[in-house]
Amino acid sequence: MDNQIIQLEHLTKRFPVGNGFFTALTDITLSFGKGEFAGLVGPSGSGKTTLLNIIGSLDVPSEGKATVLGRSIAELSQKQAANMRNHHIGFIFQTYNLLPVYTVYENVEFALLLQNISAEERRKAVMQALEWVGLTDKEKSKPSMLSGGECQRVAIARSMVKRPKIVLADEPTANLDSKNSHHILQTMQKLNEELGVTFIFSTHDEKVMQYLKRQISLADGKVVADEQVELVSSQ
């Protein structure tokens, strides 16, 4: 497939534990195409975050190969990996990870400061990202003045402002109520459809699963199912 942007081949991940090792992922072979809206699903401890971390170049495989945007993750220097994350990969976490002393605007702008972009271009990009998530009126607010759902929308804007090719969302609805969960999922669905960004989720939330176009089930660090899903609802 030409549009493949992530290829995982016989990937295994072991963590040192005590005098031995714990195997968190075993022989994972998967690929993702441009514009997918896919999720890693499975119980706690099944290896979802470990796999997202490798795709996001935050960690490296113990065996096998992970190729992301044409680059082998294990062969990137720390600087090259940081560069790839800064330009091409957005992250969304369950705890939002916003900087409390900065405004909404500054939290989103932060993602662009490592890039060589003029202040004027930054302003345009930040306001566009805030518009995507419906928060232009909150640009001067601090995170403590926002609801959980609004904080997660700021995190989505921050992940999207650099126009990444891939967004990795680790349990993004874990701290949200049902209404806010649907709202942020619809926002991500819209960004996926309109901008062609590839989204990969880690989740065990049924609400997230309703939106996934592809569901990859993990159990004990292994892929046990990989299914394209007919969407039953878009709430």
Ligand SMILES: Nc1ncnc2c1ncn2[C@@H]1O[C@H](COP(=O)(O)OP(=O)(O)OP(=O)(O)O)[C@@H](O)[C@H]1O
């Ligand atoms: N740095 C580490 N050192 C040792 N073991 C680890 C490390 N990171 C993860 N693990 C173990 O690997 C397994 C998979 O963890 P991972 O966080 O990937 O699971 P998960 O499916 O994302 O779980 P959850 O849904 O609870 O976030 C777990 O048993 C975990 O304890």
